[in-house]
Amino acid sequence: AQRESRISEEIIVDAYGPEEQAMGWYYYLEDKLHFPFTATCVAERAISPLHKGDEVEILGMAPEEECQHEMFVMMRWERLGLAVPLSQVRPIAEAGNDTNEAVEDWHYWVAQGHTL
Numbered sequence: 010a011q012r013e014s015r016i017s018e019e020i021i022v023d024a025y026g027p028e029e030q031a032m033g034w035y036y037y038l039e040d041k042l043h044f045p046f047t048a049t050c051v052a053e054r055a056i057s058p059l060h061k062g063d064e065v066e067i068l069g070m071a072p073e074e075e076c077q078h079e080m081f082v083m084m085r086w087e088r089l090g091l092a093v094p095l096s097q098v099r100p101i102a103e104a105g106n107d108t109n110e111a112v113e114d115w116h117y118w119v120a121q122g123h124t125l
Contacts, residue, residue, distance in 0.1 A: 012113070012114060012117055015114065016114060016117075016118060019037065020033045020034055020037045020114070021033045021034070027078075027124075027125045028077065028125075030125055031076060031077050031078070031080075031125040032073075034076075034080055034115065034118075034125070035070065035073060035076050035080065037111065037114075038070060038080060038095070038111055038115065039070050041107045041108065041110070041111035042067075042070070042082075042107070042108050042111055042112070043104070043105050043107060043108050044067060044068055044069045045066050045067060045068050045069075046066075046067050046100050046101075046103075046104040046105070046108055047064055047065070047066055047067070047100070047101050047103070047104070048064070048065055048066075048067050048084075048098035048099055048100050048101065048104070048112075049062065049063070049064055049065075049098065049099055049101060050062060050063040050064075050065065050097055050098055051097065051098065051099045052096070052097050053097075054093075054094055054097050056094070057093045057094060057097055058091075059093060059097060059098070064101070065084040065085065065093075065098065066084060066085045067082045067083070067084055067098065067100075068082075068083045068084065068085060068090055069082065069083050070082055070083070071083050071092035072092075075092050077125065078124070078125045079094055079095075079096070079124075079125060080094070080095040080096070080115055081093060081094055081095060082095050082098070084098075095112065095115050096115065096116060096119045098112075099112060099116070100112055
């Protein structure tokens with residue numbers, strides 16, 4: 010219940026429609042996630058090269074325009090980095106409480122069947 014009230018009262022509180030919800034999530038995650046952090050791939054996705062169990066370094070949020078319909082984070086990949094879905098990765102324990110809580114908030118919201 011605490012997670013649900015945080016989502017409704019802090020993250021998407023004034024959001025009308027998916028675009029504003031996306032921005033609410035984007036700024037919340039940008040504020041709460043402490044980069045860089047190491048994460049593990051927990052689910053395979055057709056749009057991502059990650060395999061379950063892969064460990065990756067997460068460097069920051071993907072550009073805002075990439076996060077209109079789903080939250081993406083940048084992982085270290087060749088020279089430029091690569092955007093992967095935040096729902097695909099989970100921080101390892103040392104990432105810190107804020108980071109873990111914010112990622113779990115997003116995973117929870119997605120698991121409830123919400124989309125942007």
